[in-house]
Amino acid sequence: xxSPIFPLRGLLFGALCALALAANAQFVDHFEGDSIDEQWxxxxxxxxxxxxxxxxGGFARMEMDASDDRxxxxxxxxxxxxxGDLDLEKLQDPDYELRVEARIRVSHAPKRVNFMINTQRxxxxxxxxxxxxxxxxxxWHVISMTTRDLDVAPGDALNVQxxxxxxGPDQYHLDVDYYRADVVLASEADPDRGEPLVxxxxxxALDTFDHRRSVDQDxxxxxxxxxxxxxxxxxRDGDRRxxxxxxxxxxxxxxxxxxxxxxxxxxxxxEADGAGVLELTTHSVFAGGDYVGAxxxxxGVEFDKIRVFEVFGGPADWQQSSITFERFAQGxxxxxxxxxQMTFDVAPARQKGGKTRITLPRPVMQRLLNGTTRGLxxxxxxxxxxxxxxxxxxxxxxxxxxxxxxxx
Numbered sequence: 001x002x003s004p005i006f007p008l009r010g011l012l013f014g015a016l017c018a019l020a021l022a023a024n025a026q027f028v029d030h031f032e033g034d035s036i037d038e039q040w041x042x043x044x045x046x047x048x049x050x051x052x053x054x055x056x057g058g059f060a061r062m063e064m065d066a067s068d069d070r071x072x073x074x075x076x077x078x079x080x081x082x083x084g085d086l087d088l089e090k091l092q093d094p095d096y097e098l099r100v101e102a103r104i105r106v107s108h109a110p111k112r113v114n115f116m117i118n119t120q121r122x123x124x125x126x127x128x129x130x131x132x133x134x135x136x137x138x139x140w141h142v143i144s145m146t147t148r149d150l151d152v153a154p155g156d157a158l159n160v161q162x163x164x165x166x167x168g169p170d171q172y173h174l175d176v177d178y179y180r181a182d183v184v185l186a187s188e189a190d191p192d193r194g195e196p197l198v199x200x201x202x203x204x205a206l207d208t209f210d211h212r213r214s215v216d217q218d219x220x221x222x223x224x225x226x227x228x229x230x231x232x233x234x235x236r237d238g239d240r241r242x243x244x245x246x247x248x249x250x251x252x253x254x255x256x257x258x259x260x261x262x263x264x265x266x267x268x269x270x271e272a273d274g275a276g277v278l279e280l281t282t283h284s285v286f287a288g289g290d291y292v293g294a295x296x297x298x299x300g301v302e303f304d305k306i307r308v309f310e311v312f313g314g315p316a317d318w319q320q321s322s323i324t325f326e327r328f329a330q331g332x333x334x335x336x337x338x339x340x341q342m343t344f345d346v347a348p349a350r351q352k353g354g355k356t357r358i359t360l361p362r363p364v365m366q367r368l369l370n371g372t373t374r375g376l377x378x379x380x381x382x383x384x385x386x387x388x389x390x391x392x393x394x395x396x397x398x399x400x401x402x403x404x405x406x407x408x
Contacts, residue, residue, distance in 0.1 A: 027085035027160075028180040031060035040080050046299045047074025062174040064164060071381065072340070073302050075165040077116075082181045083158040090183050091152050097186045098152075100160050101144035101193070103177035108167065109137040110310075110363070111341055113174060114199065115145045116161040119152050130196035133363035140177060143194030146184065168340025195363070200344075203277055203357045209402040214395045217256040219320040221377075224250050226325035235283065235387065243392040244283045245399070247306060247378045248385045254311065254328070255399050256318065256375035257368065262405065276365040276403035278308065278376065280356045281396075282349045283387040291382065303382030307345040308358055310367065311375040313337035320391075338377055348386045356388075365403055 029037060034055055042053040042062070049066035064076050090096050100115055110133055117128040128150065132143045152158055160181050164174050206212075220230040230251075234243050245253035255278075262270055292300030313336050314328040329337060343364050349356045360368070367373035380386070389397035 026087070026182055027082045028178060029080075030058075030178045031055060031176060032058060036060055037080075040078055042076070042078050044074060044076045046302070047071060049074035049076055051076040053078050056175070059175050059177045062162075062164065062176070064167070064172045064174070066167065066169050067171060069169045071302075072166050072168055072342070073299065073381070075163060077161050077163040078176070079159055079161045080179075081157045081159050083152075083156060086158065086181065087183050088152055088154045088156065088158065091150060092154075094149070095185060095187065096183055097147045097189070098150050098158070099144060099146040099182045099184045099189055099192075100180065101142065101182075102162060102179045103140050103142050104134070104162075105140050105175040105177070106134045106137050106164075107173045108170075108340075110135050110339065110367070111164070111167055111172075112197075113143070114163045114165070115143070115196075116159075116163065117145075117147060117150065118159050118161075119156045121151070121156065126199050129199045130192075131199055131361075132194045132196065133361060135363065140175075141194060143196075144190075144192045145196050146186065146189050146192055148186075166341050168335065170335060170340065197361050197363075201275065201359050203359055204275065206277065206279075206357075206402055208404075209277070210404050211402065213257055213401045213403075214398040215255045215391050215400065216258045217318065217320045217375075218245055218390050218399055219254050219318070219323045220245060220251055221254055221323075221325040221328055222251045223325055226329070229322055229324050231320050231322075233390075242283065243390045244387040245378075245390045246385065246387040247380050249380060249383065253378045253388070253390075253399075254323075254375055255378075256311075257401060259369050259371070262369065270369060270405035270407045272362050272366040272369055273404040273406050274365075275362050276360040276368075276401055278358045278360055279400045279402065280348070280358075280378075280388040281398075282352060282354045282356065283389055284352065285348055285350045285387075286385040287350075287382070289383055302345075304384050305345045305347050305381045306356070306384065306386060307342040307379050307381050308360075309342050309377040309379065310339040310364060310373040311337065311377050312339060312373065314374065316371070316374055339373075342379075343376075345381060348384075348388075360401075360403075365405075368401075369403075369405060 042051050044051045047069040052063045112131045114131045128147050130145045234241050287304040291303040344358050391398040
């Protein structure tokens, strides 16, 4: 007969493990049961999206409907104050930081999500905000973020968030298997998982890049004249005809690069080493409109920008001399041709000859090198019309990529 000490030891061991887990994971929600803890809040803003945060039997789902969104500037977040679960006094010690982690799954990919941590005193909402590029919708992905110099004190609210923004005008979901928050000794914390990306990072100095590539093919897709090729699009500077790429509500520049010579003998692309930069040179910009008066301050300031999107569809080897919207789309919906979540948006340089430089996160640069992303598309946000010099105007003015990569 087994001695009763063995089950007793097992119970004690289990209890000690549970205590250790509780001490290590000071806040954790596994979203079990048939309801969501009421301390979680869910919010949307800027666009016309709706959000429901619902239990799904062992995980929670952010169910988002942006089908009627006009401008694709919506955001959705889940948010919880975890101050009551954590040792805020310890967080005042500069040796300690807050680490958040979640296991997530997305309905469409690639898509970016973000973590944000803030208090009621926060003024810089980007300091503790990191984005994560989720490459597929097939499985679960663990992402984590560890703060640096978090300013929080006993008595503060300490809000942890998970967000999906600008995914496009459709229905989506973001599943959350668990969400946890820990006070950690920064020097001993594990590396963050999921490649945290700085939100709106500064543009690196161009002399830090080893490779500079002018665009190989650049063209215009016009939705009003889908059967027409616009390779001859131009304006005049005095007596001189100047070739330009004009972005407007119904006309979009599309850019393609050929990276075949960067592949190794097995036909594989190199490894992108950090973010890249897309550079455009302005010919002219027409902008204006009282967006703030019409939409309010928070949304109004988003307009009069250009937005860069990844191209996933269309012919892989299209030529600027013959491509049209019709030949590019081949009857497929836009959602299958482009990533509906923009890579970056920025106000274009207004002065003639001015440079607009747009950071391309490392995962986007990698997809360009791999050929998974077949190029870049430029669309406006607002009634903006902007013309940039195209490749016919020489390498100094052509759309150009700057990047670093390592061979495999």
